[in-house]
Amino acid sequence: MKSQKIPEATIIRLSVYSRYLKQLEKNGLITVSSGTIAEGVDGSPAQVRKDLAYFGEFGTRGVGYNVSDLNRYITKILGIDNKWNVIIVGAGNLGSALSQYKGFDERGFNVLALFDNDPEIVGKKAGKIPVFSAPRMTSFIKENNVEIGIIAVPAPFAQDIVDEMVGAGIKAILNFAPRVISVPDYVELRNVDLAVNMEVLTFNMTFQK
Amino acid sequence: MKSQKIPEATIIRLSVYSRYLKQLEKNGLITVSSGTIAEGVDGSPAQVRKDLAYFGEFGTRGVGYNVSDLNRYITKILGIDNKWNVIIVGAGNLGSALSQYKGFDERGFNVLALFDNDPEIVGKKAGKIPVFSAPRMTSFIKENNVEIGIIAVPAPFAQDIVDEMVGAGIKAILNFAPRVISVPDYVELRNVDLAVNMEVLTFNMTFQK
DNA sequence: CTCCTTTTGTGAAGATTATAACATACGCTG
DNA sequence: CAGCGTATGTTATAATCTTCACAAAAGGAG
Ligand SMILES: NC(=O)c1ccc[n+]([C@@H]2O[C@H](COP(=O)([O-])OP(=O)(O)OC[C@H]3O[C@@H](n4cnc5c(N)ncnc54)[C@H](O)[C@@H]3O)[C@@H](O)[C@H]2O)c1
Ligand SMILES: NC(=O)c1ccc[n+]([C@@H]2O[C@H](COP(=O)([O-])OP(=O)(O)OC[C@H]3O[C@@H](n4cnc5c(N)ncnc54)[C@H](O)[C@@H]3O)[C@@H](O)[C@H]2O)c1
Numbered sequence: 006m007k008s009q010k011i012p013e014a015t016i017i018r019l020s021v022y023s024r025y026l027k028q029l030e031k032n033g034l035i036t037v038s039s040g041t042i043a044e045g046v047d048g049s050p051a052q053v054r055k056d057l058a059y060f061g062e063f064g065t066r067g068v069g070y071n072v073s074d075l076n077r078y079i080t081k082i083l084g085i086d087n088k089w090n091v092i093i094v095g096a097g098n099l100g101s102a103l104s105q106y107k108g109f110d111e112r113g114f115n116v117l118a119l120f121d122n123d124p125e126i127v128g129k130k131a132g133k134i135p136v137f138s139a140p141r142m143t144s145f146i147k148e149n150n151v152e153i154g155i156i157a158v159p160a161p162f163a164q165d166i167v168d169e170m171v172g173a174g175i176k177a178i179l180n181f182a183p184r185v186i187s188v189p190d191y192v193e194l195r196n197v198d199l200a201v202n203m204e205v206l207t208f209n210m211t212f213q214k
Numbered sequence: 215m216k217s218q219k220i221p222e223a224t225i226i227r228l229s230v231y232s233r234y235l236k237q238l239e240k241n242g243l244i245t246v247s248s249g250t251i252a253e254g255v256d257g258s259p260a261q262v263r264k265d266l267a268y269f270g271e272f273g274t275r276g277v278g279y280n281v282s283d284l285n286r287y288i289t290k291i292l293g294i295d296n297k298w299n300v301i302i303v304g305a306g307n308l309g310s311a312l313s314q315y316k317g318f319d320e321r322g323f324n325v326l327a328l329f330d331n332d333p334e335i336v337g338k339k340a341g342k343i344p345v346f347s348a349p350r351m352t353s354f355i356k357e358n359n360v361e362i363g364i365i366a367v368p369a370p371f372a373q374d375i376v377d378e379m380v381g382a383g384i385k386a387i388l389n390f391a392p393r394v395i396s397v398p399d400y401v402e403l404r405n406v407d408l409a410v411n412m413e414v415l416t417f418n419m420t421f422q423k
Numbered sequence: 424c425t426c427c428t429t430t431t432g433t434g435a436a437g438a439t440t441a442t443a444a445c446a447t448a449c450g451c452t453g
Numbered sequence: 454c455a456g457c458g459t460a461t462g463t464t465a466t467a468a469t470c471t472t473c474a475c476a477a478a479a480g481g482a483g
Contacts, residue, residue, distance in 0.1 A: 011421070013414065016413070016414050016417045016418075017410055017414060019413075019417075020407075020409070020410040020413040020414070021394070021407075021410065023413075024392060024409075025394070045394065046394050047394050047396070082417065082421075083413045083416060083417050083420075084413075084416035084417050084419060084420030084421070085413060085416055089412075089416060098310070098311035098314045098315070099311045099315070101307070101311070102307040102308045102310070102311035103408075105307045106307070106308070106408065108392055108408060108409045109408070109409065109412070111409075112409045112412065112413065114409075114412055152419070153412070153415060153416075176419050177415040177416070177418070177419055178415075179408075179411055179412060179415065183233060183317055185230070185234070185254065185255050185256050187256070193415045193418045193419055195411050195414060195415055197406065197408070197411055198229075198230075199312075199315065199317060199318070199388075199406070200229070200233070200317045200318065200320075200321045200323075201226055201229040201230065202388055202404050202406055203298075203318070203321065203323055203362070203388060204225070204228075204229040204232075204292045204293070204294060204321065205222065205225050205226060205229070205404060206362060206386040206387075206388065206402045206404055207292060207293035207294055207298060207362075207386070208225045208228075208291065208292050208293050209225075209386070209402045210293060210361070210385050210386055210402055211292075211293030212220070212291075212293070
């Protein structure tokens with residue numbers, strides 16, 4: 006791979022390609038062309054090839070790509086060829102739902118525990134995932150080699166939890182609280198804001214088309 | 215507003231500005247500069263002004279923007295100056311959590327009902343939101359003027375539900391199922407894919423920096 | 424072994440988006 | 454009411470991302 010800045014959009018698409026390839030693989034398909042991938046993910050063949058070209062040459066001219074090889078390459082690129090340990094803070098409606106999400110496990114994300122500060126919830130389980138008390142978070146992160154934290158507490162508490170996570174050595178955070186969060190630049194942060202997504206929909210309904 | 219294509223990134227930022235302005239308004243702030251907004255949302259002042267400039271002139275030179283006026287304008291732009299009716303299909307872990315999400319109501323999204331095909335769940339309530347049987351969806355959409363549908367069923371069923379929603383006259387769909395979904399181009403669609411978000415994190419941890 | 428079809432990989436062109444820079448306008452002070 | 458400081462609105466510049474077009478390579482047919 007050439008050392009170069011990779012567009013985030015490319016990474017997002019690679020993840021979608023990977024999901025689609027997995028499906029093709031299950032269907033017993035051996036080879037696939039950029040055109041077929043493009044159809045399957047609602048994109049363009051040139052885009053598919055360009056995205057892959059950032060990382061190497063994975064295809065055979067005149068033939069296409071070997072489905073399972075390509076998926077293995079992409080999986081490696083995305084960094085999910087091995088497992089990641091994850092915790093979720095906030096065992097309310099959203100946190101509990103996330104802890105049950107099969108899509109995490111399937112893609113190599115291992116949710117070890119939930120954390121909450123409500124004594125009514127602490128000690129219980131959400132499915133198979135235990136809920137621990139919030140003050141235990143830091144030591145748990147250190148002892149269990151947790152790299153990724155998910156924020157599912159109410160917005161006013163989000164930054165505090167994030168700071169604690171960062172202090173404990175977490176490397177990446179997925180934030181669901183509708184707040185702008187600060188992290189040092191060696192920590193990866195992504196925000197998932199559902200109201201924002203809804204508002205993009207309503208904007209498009211109201212203005213465009 | 216000049217008729218022009220607005221970048222989606224601009225809409226996303228406007229939504230975040232709006233959330234931040236609401237906070238400032240609650241704190242009693244009267245006027246705010248593009249610089250202060252930029253700080254609050256972790257952006258640049260030029261970007262803030264540029265985003266607003268697509269839609270008009272909302273500020274006063276040498277002064278800044280009136281906080282509540284600006285927020286009202288943005289709210290209008292985003293199309294959330296009035297309420298939208300929403301349904302959620304799939305009353306499992308995720309669907310139930312979403313139905314309880316306060317952030318929807320706060321921003322003008324009115325979740326009227328959940329739909330599911332599991333007889334164990336149908337007839338119950340998630341908080342105050344009733345769960346109806348899946349076959350009732352089409353008539354409910356028509357009778358209650360539902361414009362937005364949320365997909366929270368397992369991936370293999372997502373396209374079918376979407377088709378039914380579209381047939382019933384739904385105008386926009388927020389999809390949580392990890393599948394590429396097709397809709398006619400007069401229907402707005404957005405996908406929220408959590409595994410993809412996680413994979414962007416792991417990519418950045420593995421490659422960049 | 425050569426030709427022909429196919430599909431990749433890529434450099435160049437085009438489109439879009441972000442950043443920077445500055446002239447313009449507003450309000451305040453004296 | 455004139456001059457000054459400040460923050461907007463906008464034009465110009467730069468950076469980024471996508472699309473296009475085609476040469477290069479592979480495999481298969483004759
Ligand atoms: N419910 C949803 O579908 C949804 C969707 C998108 C975003 N969100 C956001 O996710 C967050 C959680 O939403 P929710 O609906 O699950 O709320 P919730 O009230 O059901 O759950 C929040 C949980 O966080 C716990 N908590 C509060 N402060 C804490 C702290 N300092 N340390 C540890 N735990 C703490 C509470 O005890 C509670 O169990 C909110 O920021 C919300 O805006 C929720
Ligand atoms: N759990 C999460 O946190 C999470 C996160 C992201 C995405 N998702 C996605 O959201 C979807 C739902 O996930 P979940 O964890 O809530 O699963 P779940 O199994 O808890 O819930 C799915 C619900 O859908 C219902 N259902 C199935 N087929 C249906 C149909 N044809 N019509 C109506 N209802 C039907 C089921 O009865 C069930 O109640 C899945 O596609 C999943 O990949 C879930």
